[in-house]
Amino acid sequence: MVSTLPVRDAAEIAGAVPDPELPMLTLAELGVLAGVEQQGAAVTVWLTPTYSGCPAIAEMAADVAHRLRDAGFTGADVRLRLDPPWSTGLITEAGRAKLAAAGIAPPGATGSAGPRGLLQLGPTRRLVHCPHCDSSDTEELSRFGSTACKALWRCRACREPFERMKEI
Amino acid sequence: MTDDHVYLTLAQGDHEAEARWAYGTGFADPLLGVDTALAPDVDGADLSRYCLMLGDDALVLAQRLIEWCTHAPELEEEVALANLGLDLLGQARMLLTRAGQADGSGRTEDDFAYWRGEHEFHNVRLVEVENGDFAHSIARLLLFATARLALYTEVAERAPDQVLRAVAARGAKELAYHQEYAAGWLLRLGDGTAYSAERMQAGLDAVWPLLDELFTAHEAELRLGLDPAELREPVLTELTALIERATLTVPQLPPLARVGGRAGREGVHTEALGRLLAELQAVAREHPGATW
Structure with missing residues (x-):
C-alpha cells in the first residue's frame, strides 16, 4: 500500500x-x-x-x-x-x-506609523526608476491603474509606460 | 485536477471544486475564519448599528462612484473613481458582515445590501445625493474622505471591537489615497481657470450643507465610546486649509435641516436614495435566492 x-x-x-x-x-x-x-x-x-x-x-x-x-x-x-x-x-x-x-516598478518605503499630519499638496517627489531602462526621469500618469494596488507611470527617457505598485 | 488556471479548471468540469469568483465567490464570508467574539462589555446591538452606519456610508458611496463608469471625463479618472468605489465596497462587505454577527441575527452582507428598505439604511445623506457634475462628485469625495479618514484613524485606535479596529486600520490607508485624489482635483480646478473655479466652488456649495451630519452623534456610537463631534474641528481645519489653498471660499451655509430631529442615521433620507437602491437591489429581488 x-x-x-x-x-x-x-x-x-x-x-x-x-x-x-x-x-x-x-x-x-x-x-x-x-x-x-x-x-x-x-x-x-x-x-x-x-x-x-x-x-x-x-x-x-x-x-x-x-x-x-x-x-x-x-x-x-x-x-x-x-x-x-x-x-x-x-x-x-x-x-x-x-x-x-x-516591468512593474516595486513600491518604495511606506510612511512612518506616527500620527497623521495634514495632507500636503506638493508635487509628487518620489524617485521612481523605470523598470525598463532604469532612468529616474519618470512621471506619474494616474494614481490608479488596472488593479487596486498599481499606479500608471511613464518613463521620459525611454518613453515606455509602466505600472508601479503603490505604497500602502 | 490541479490546473493553475481557474477558467481552464472550470471549463474542464472540475465542479467538485469550490465555486471560484469567476462564477461568484464560494468565499462568501469576507471575515472567514476571523475571530469574531464580542468583547464582554460591548452591546451587540449598538455595535451592529454602528457597523451598519459606517457600512452603509461605504456601500452607498461605492455605488455612486461606480456610476461614473463610462461617464468620467477621461479614462484615467474613470479607473480612479472605480478603484475608490472598489475600496469602499470592500470595506462595506466587512462592516455589513460584522453587523450581522454582532446583533446575533446571522444576517449576511447580501441580506443587508439587497433586502432592506430605504428607511432601514443608516448612511448619511451626503453619500446618497446624485453625483451632479464631476466637480460636485469631487467635492463630495473630498468631504467624505477627509472626515472618514479622521474617523477611521480614531476607530482603529479606540473602537471596543477587534474586527472594527482592523477594518478601520486597513480602510484608513485607502481613504488617505481617496482624500489625496479629491484634493488634487480640488486644487487643479479651483486654482485653474475662472470657469473651472466657478464650477468647483458650485460643487463645494452644493454638498457643504450635508457635511455636518457626519459629526452628529448617534446614541449607539456614543455608548461605544466614540463621538464624531470631536472630529468636527480638526476636519474643518483641514478642509479649510485645502479649500483656501485651491483659492476657493469655504462655504458659509447652514446644515441641511433634519426631519423631526432625524436624518440619514435614523433612516430619513433624500429621495435620491430610493432610486439608487432600486438599481442596486433590482437583480437580487428579481431572482431571490440566486447566487452569482
Missing part, C-alpha cells in the same frame, strides 16, 4: 502558490501568508487580504486549499487574518526583484 502522508512542508506549499493578479510573485513573496499551523495531515493557513476590496483573496484561498489537498493534506483550512493589516513593506526583497523584472 502506498503511503499518502504529506512529504512536503505545508508552509512551503502554501507560500509557493502564485498570486492570481501578479503571478510572478508567490503569496509568501507578496507578504499575504500570515501563518501556517500543521498537525499531521491537517493544516490551517492564515492569509491577510491586501486591499479591502481586492477580489483576488477568494482565489488565493481556494488555490491554497487545492494545493494542500493535492499534496496529501486531508484537512486544509484557510482563514483570514486582518490584524495587522497588509502593507507593501511586507513584500520580500526577492518579490521586489521579480516585480521589477516583470
Whole structure:
C-alpha cells in the first residue's frame, strides 16, 4: 500500500502558490501568508487580504486549499487574518526583484506609523526608476491603474509606460 | 485536477471544486475564519448599528462612484473613481458582515445590501445625493474622505471591537489615497481657470450643507465610546486649509435641516436614495435566492 502522508512542508506549499493578479510573485513573496499551523495531515493557513476590496483573496484561498489537498493534506483550512493589516513593506526583497523584472516598478518605503499630519499638496517627489531602462526621469500618469494596488507611470527617457505598485 | 488556471479548471468540469469568483465567490464570508467574539462589555446591538452606519456610508458611496463608469471625463479618472468605489465596497462587505454577527441575527452582507428598505439604511445623506457634475462628485469625495479618514484613524485606535479596529486600520490607508485624489482635483480646478473655479466652488456649495451630519452623534456610537463631534474641528481645519489653498471660499451655509430631529442615521433620507437602491437591489429581488 502506498503511503499518502504529506512529504512536503505545508508552509512551503502554501507560500509557493502564485498570486492570481501578479503571478510572478508567490503569496509568501507578496507578504499575504500570515501563518501556517500543521498537525499531521491537517493544516490551517492564515492569509491577510491586501486591499479591502481586492477580489483576488477568494482565489488565493481556494488555490491554497487545492494545493494542500493535492499534496496529501486531508484537512486544509484557510482563514483570514486582518490584524495587522497588509502593507507593501511586507513584500520580500526577492518579490521586489521579480516585480521589477516583470516591468512593474516595486513600491518604495511606506510612511512612518506616527500620527497623521495634514495632507500636503506638493508635487509628487518620489524617485521612481523605470523598470525598463532604469532612468529616474519618470512621471506619474494616474494614481490608479488596472488593479487596486498599481499606479500608471511613464518613463521620459525611454518613453515606455509602466505600472508601479503603490505604497500602502 | 490541479490546473493553475481557474477558467481552464472550470471549463474542464472540475465542479467538485469550490465555486471560484469567476462564477461568484464560494468565499462568501469576507471575515472567514476571523475571530469574531464580542468583547464582554460591548452591546451587540449598538455595535451592529454602528457597523451598519459606517457600512452603509461605504456601500452607498461605492455605488455612486461606480456610476461614473463610462461617464468620467477621461479614462484615467474613470479607473480612479472605480478603484475608490472598489475600496469602499470592500470595506462595506466587512462592516455589513460584522453587523450581522454582532446583533446575533446571522444576517449576511447580501441580506443587508439587497433586502432592506430605504428607511432601514443608516448612511448619511451626503453619500446618497446624485453625483451632479464631476466637480460636485469631487467635492463630495473630498468631504467624505477627509472626515472618514479622521474617523477611521480614531476607530482603529479606540473602537471596543477587534474586527472594527482592523477594518478601520486597513480602510484608513485607502481613504488617505481617496482624500489625496479629491484634493488634487480640488486644487487643479479651483486654482485653474475662472470657469473651472466657478464650477468647483458650485460643487463645494452644493454638498457643504450635508457635511455636518457626519459629526452628529448617534446614541449607539456614543455608548461605544466614540463621538464624531470631536472630529468636527480638526476636519474643518483641514478642509479649510485645502479649500483656501485651491483659492476657493469655504462655504458659509447652514446644515441641511433634519426631519423631526432625524436624518440619514435614523433612516430619513433624500429621495435620491430610493432610486439608487432600486438599481442596486433590482437583480437580487428579481431572482431571490440566486447566487452569482
